[in-house]
Amino acid sequence: LADVVLRPMRPDDVERLVQITAETGFFYKEEVEVAQGVLEEAAAGEASGYQVQVAVQNGDVAGYVCFGPTPLTRGTWDIYWIAVDTHHQNQGIGRTLMQAAEEAIGAQKGRLILVETSSRDLYEPTRRFYRAMDYKEESYISDFYDVGDGRVTYTKALPWGGQQEMPP
Ligand SMILES: CC(C)(COP(=O)(O)OP(=O)(O)OC[C@H]1O[C@@H](n2cnc3c(N)ncnc32)[C@H](O)[C@@H]1OP(=O)(O)O)[C@@H](O)C(=O)NCCC(=O)NCCS
Numbered sequence: 001l002a003d004v005v006l007r008p009m010r011p012d013d014v015e016r017l018v019q020i021t022a023e024t025g026f027f028y029k030e031e032v033e034v035a036q037g038v039l040e041e042a043a044a045g046e047a048s049g050y051q052v053q054v055a056v057q058n059g060d061v062a063g064y065v066c067f068g069p070t071p072l073t074r075g076t077w078d079i080y081w082i083a084v085d086t087h088h089q090n091q092g093i094g095r096t097l098m099q100a101a102e103e104a105i106g107a108q109k110g111r112l113i114l115v116e117t118s119s120r121d122l123y124e125p126t127r128r129f130y131r132a133m134d135y136k137e138e139s140y141i142s143d144f145y146d147v148g149d150g151r152v153t154y155t156k157a158l159p160w161g162g163q164q165e166m167p168p
Pocket residue numbers: 024026081082083084085088089090091092093094095096116117118125126128129130132133
């Protein structure tokens with residue numbers, strides 16, 4: 001994993017991150033458009049509810065992870081998007097991005113992480129990736145995204161364990 005550095009996203013990263021998302025070939029046009037909207041909001045700051053870490057390898061932006069606290073929960077977080085440029089995949093960048101997200105979430109008192117994906121065959125490598133990251137397949141809803149395209153939700157509990165102060 002030579003020369004990979006992580007840093008928070010900057011507004012001038014949006015275009016490249018959208019390109020990476022589209023070029024994976026994993027996302028429908030509407031999904032890429034939603035990802036673009038999310039990245040634009042995230043670029044505006046943390047008040048958006050989105051945080052994005054970018055991986056840079058030898059000066060090239062190679063991937064990103066977008067995550068944020070799940071609204072109306074105490075300590076549950078969602079990883080909304082993760083994508084690594086096709087030329088940079090299978091070198092450990094995805095793992096590094098997931099670890100960075102987990103560290104940031106733990107540092108902000110997150111205790112449970114959710115990540116969702118599709119049950120389609122195309123996403124079998126993605127599901128293997130989440131299992132390799134020690135995520136547990138916690139729920140499956142068939143025909144969720146479309147007929148024949150179910151939603152799989154993976155979870156990971158962080159060791160921190162939820163010692164968050166209860167709000168009034
Ligand atoms: C999923 C994705 C983010 C993984 O990133 P990556 O940089 O290729 O993954 P890594 O090299 O860090 O792999 C980490 C582990 O996952 C596993 N893994 C990753 N890709 C895999 C594949 N195609 N097949 C099998 N296992 C895979 C490896 O076993 C690896 O384990 P190891 O570190 O013990 O060797 C990337 O492949 C991607 O962008 N895919 C397309 C978009 C996508 O599916 N995003 C998620 C949408 S929900």
